[in-house]
Amino acid sequence: MNKKKLSYEEQIQHLKSKGISFDAMSETDALAYLKSNNNFFKLKSYRKLFNKDKNKDRYVHLEFAYLVDLAIIDTRLRRIIVEMALNIEHFTKVALIGRITECPEDDGYKIVKEYLRSLDPTQRKILKGELQKSLNSPYCKDLYSHYEGNMPIWVFTELLSFGSYIYFYLFCAKHFRDKAMKEHAFIMKKVKTIRNAAAHNNCILNCLKSKTNPHDPSVLLVNALKDSGFSRDIRRSKLKNETTEQILSCFYAHKLLVTSSGVNKHMARELNEFKNRLTRGFTYEDNLLIKSTWNLFERVIDSWYPLS
Incomplete structure (x- = not known):
């Protein structure tokens, strides 16, 4: 089954649902970055370098700015x-x-x-x-x-x-x-x-x-x-x-x-x-x-x- 194509706003919400925070870089700046500097698929691949919580649902200590x-x-x-x-x-x-x-x-x-x-x-x-x-x-x-x-x-x-x-x-x-x-x-x-x-x-x-x-x-x-x-x-x-x-x-x-x-x-x-x-x-x-x-x-x- 094909994955749904996400809008830029949906991409931000998806990252937030995975525990990725937007303190060091605001959601507004992150949105602009995704539109002009890098694509969502490539950027989120770096999340693999970070650990998840005990339920394996959400990342810990992971900022969007780190990606x-x-x-x-x-x-x-x-x-x-x-x-x-x-x-x-x-x-x-x-x-x-x-x-x-x-x-x-x-x-x-x-x-x-x-x-x-x-x-x-x-x-x-x-x-x-x-x-x-x-x-x-x-x-x-x-x-x-x-x-x-x-x-x-x-x-x-x-x-x-x-x-x-x-x-x-x-x-x-x-x-x-x-x-x-x-x-x-x-x-x-x-x-x-x-x-x-x-x-x-x-x-x-x-x-x-x-x-x-x-x-x-x-x-x-x-x-x-x-x-x-x-x-x-x-x-x-x-x-x-x-x-x-x-x-x-x-x-x-x-x-x-x-x-x-x-x-x-x-x-x-x-x-x-x-x-x-x-x-x-x-x-x-x-x-x-x-x-x-x-x-x-x-x-x-x-x-x-x-x-x-």
Whole structure:
């Protein structure tokens, strides 16, 4: 059965019936916000971060203004993640192409041909279809047309999606017998997943409560958290949440793989501004989940991205 479409006034009343209060932001201001700044369905998703009363009917210590605050913080985080992912993709390509450039046994075409031969027929067909989409792009169609059927690595990597590039990167890691590159590929898969969510403007921080991460975290991330002074209990607890693990993977992968000091200084400024925004509106003293997660982000940023 379809749910009833609610008017803006009915949306306010629905939130009130669930225990959400309008003390920090008035109902009038909330109504204006829903009309102009965010939609009801997206905004109310952050309610999952708060506890309900013993009857499981109404939320406790939940202000409408908290939902607004979390939506703003989430938006800023998504922008940072997309920027970081673009940097990670770019600088790992620079390093990979540089390695091939300095390899006398490879002319830049050989590694691509070997990769294509390693794929089964279905994989090759899927990859060919992905590359052919370049013909629909005013930015890539000439590049694809010129090199179709015989691409050097510097063209091939330009035309691949981030996901396909990571598989190629992993192939190169095995080709070079480079264990570090294999670990980099693993953590980049985490970055790709959170990047995709951020690029599609999906809410991210509304998923912090889950403790059912089906994937193992990167060893690189676990060791980095350990080196930064996080206890075993904190590491275990926070990495059980898939969203938290992927956010931290993105933060650490950028620190690890982006080699430009200028880019890293810029990202340090962005992250420290984000850190300061976390508790600028509210401290969330009544919400241990949010408070502990904010504390985790703050400590990680201080450790990995200090302002010089």
